[in-house]
Amino acid sequence: MKDVSVADEVTRAAVELFAAQGYANTSVQQIVEAAGVTKGAMYHYFESKDDLLFAIYDRMLTLQQSRLDEIIARGGEVDDVLRAVCVDVIETSIDFLPEGTVFFRSLHMLSAPRQQEVTRRRRVYHDRFAALLQQGQDAGLYRTDIPQPVLIAHFFSDVHYLSHWYSPEGPETKSEVAEQLTDLFLTGIRLTNGSAT
């Protein structure tokens, strides 16, 4: 508790630098300098630069999965659950904007086995999201004229894209953007039954 652990400090510095300059343009030397540790210390906690990158992925995947699971576990009307999920993913992505930048940009810099590991866990995550969508479709809430993969891509593209345009210094707050994007998405996929009142 005395001081922040070496591993945490290194990870923090790495995320920042990877987001700002890219993984390939960031040297291990830069990372350890920014973290205020030595190279030897870093290699004590991480086997390689690749290992360090994967740690970032691991943290993000674990975080997202646990949040999704938690919200679903809370239960409720499917439409409310889906809305809550969407809002939460966007807000969390904004909270971890640099991580997101790295996440979507540097996948191909991971070693092949680790790319597969990430892809596998992303699929688990997507599948759970898809199941939610399916529930809504079964309940007659969402349109079925568009293939599910397209619907899912339509939502996650918004999440992905946040790091390309959103800035905490900009006019919109995190919550506003989360609501707005969620609304656009849900309006797009909702069956306009409005008919019948």
Place this chain on the structure above:
Amino acid sequence: MKDVSVADEVTRAAVELFAAQGYANTSVQQIVEAAGVTKGAMYHYFESKDDLLFAIYDRMLTLQQSRLDEIIARGGEVDDVLRAVCVDVIETSIDFLPEGTVFFRSLHMLSAPRQQEVTRRRRVYHDRFAALLQQGQDAGLYRTDIPQPVLIAHFFSDVHYLSHWYSPEGPETKSEVAEQLTDLFLTGIRLTNGSAT
């Protein structure tokens, strides 16, 4: 017609390799081998590896801008024009899927001045798109309760994301996906008038 030019062949090989492995993981050696030329020949046409990357950006930016301008120039009802623009952007992005992968992933590998040049030309493009949106809003077609930057990001995120999930070998054709994503977007932003409030 006798033989393909060195520059073209190199560009083609570069796009393919950059898309598959990333810019940083691709060596000039790999590129010239894939292109069937010598390193010296490549450096006769491109000043640097960075120059080669920029050539890809330049081609994409020029292409997208000219297509957008052409469609707008054709004129018509604003809703029809916007739809045509959206469909065309998506179709073109699918036609140039590897280029798109490189485009959105490798911006930070460009030299600073060239990053700015790309950003500048992207802004010109976005501004023209925004003007179209504005026309539709002025005409009472599209909602105004969501800031324009969010609306624009909502659309371009779909374009951006294509290279992360779409595959020509998949079940959906280029045109279908273009129609579906455009429909999702337009449905999301359209003012559901008639709804009697």
Place this chain on the structure above:
Amino acid sequence: MKDVSVADEVTRAAVELFAAQGYANTSVQQIVEAAGVTKGAMYHYFESKDDLLFAIYDRMLTLQQSRLDEIIARGGEVDDVLRAVCVDVIETSIDFLPEGTVFFRSLHMLSAPRQQEVTRRRRVYHDRFAALLQQGQDAGLYRTDIPQPVLIAHFFSDVHYLSHWYSPEGPETKSEVAEQLTDLFLTGIRLTNGSAT
């Protein structure tokens, strides 16, 4: 004391090779081989080949300046001081003949800022020498019919030229040459009073 430092060994090898073949004709590979170290080790101590060249200049400039300052600090009759300075410069230049070869031949191979730094420090050195000459002129010892820059060039040309003709294996010893050249210089600039009449 156990072993010579990498930096020293590299510098020594570099001086030898630069003097024998020229800076441009000497590869980093040749230097590290001659020094018995690896390229990586060299780049741990020197940022670039240019840096290595500058280290040679730095050592020479520091040495010459400190010797000049020391002799002047010892004080004495101006004619004796000037003579001591001249003899010492020549002897030191003979002691560091390869360094001198590099010094006068490779200035233009340095980066522009470093060329300026060398020029600046050379000027400081020359100015101190000029002040000594001025004292002698004020004392009526040396002729004033020839501009000071010409007198100074006349002396340093001898120093400069040593590496073009002097060989330790030749018939003249270091001290003899130092005395002879100093005598030629001083005889040339001395006011032949004595002649009274």
Place this chain on the structure above:
Amino acid sequence: MKDVSVADEVTRAAVELFAAQGYANTSVQQIVEAAGVTKGAMYHYFESKDDLLFAIYDRMLTLQQSRLDEIIARGGEVDDVLRAVCVDVIETSIDFLPEGTVFFRSLHMLSAPRQQEVTRRRRVYHDRFAALLQQGQDAGLYRTDIPQPVLIAHFFSDVHYLSHWYSPEGPETKSEVAEQLTDLFLTGIRLTNGSAT
């Protein structure tokens, strides 16, 4: 006669660039661009870059030798001849300052056989100068307490050094400097007879 020959134009550009940047830092591309010709044309007249450098040496050596021979051929008192030779060498060196810069700095960039050729012709030139000095010594005009090589080095060092400090834009004219340096040299080597011994 219509226009300046390619060879001349190339040589002129090469001298300028070699003097300004050094032989190694000047590319053949730069030379042909500055000369306004193509690479192919240059290689039609010069076998190699080395050949081009040697042409500069050849021109200088031929010029200097012919001037020395001519002055000696004119005959006269040995002291007058030596003085005339010294003044002429200095004036000519100032007329060809860039050539001189290249001459003294780039010898080691020539191929070994050509370095020997230059050294051989320099020796011929020096020997003729030495013979003149010897005549003066035999006539009791010049001191003999200093080895001839030292005396010769003492003079040619001044010539060599011109390109390091003399500027045509400076306060001293070519003729003044020639007179002054010659005077310093001759005063230095002259036997101060009359001095009662």
Place this chain on the structure above:
DNA sequence: TATGAATGAGATTTCATTCAT
């Protein structure tokens, strides 16, 4: 004579990783 695209060898430099201390 002249062109300039192409060659190919070699140069400098970077950097993730190791290991004796």
Place this chain on the structure above:
DNA sequence: GATGAATGAAATCTCATTCAT
């Protein structure tokens, strides 16, 4: 646990020279 000097493989880029036209 921690250090940082040293390694060595590989990367980008340069450039004198050639040669088909």
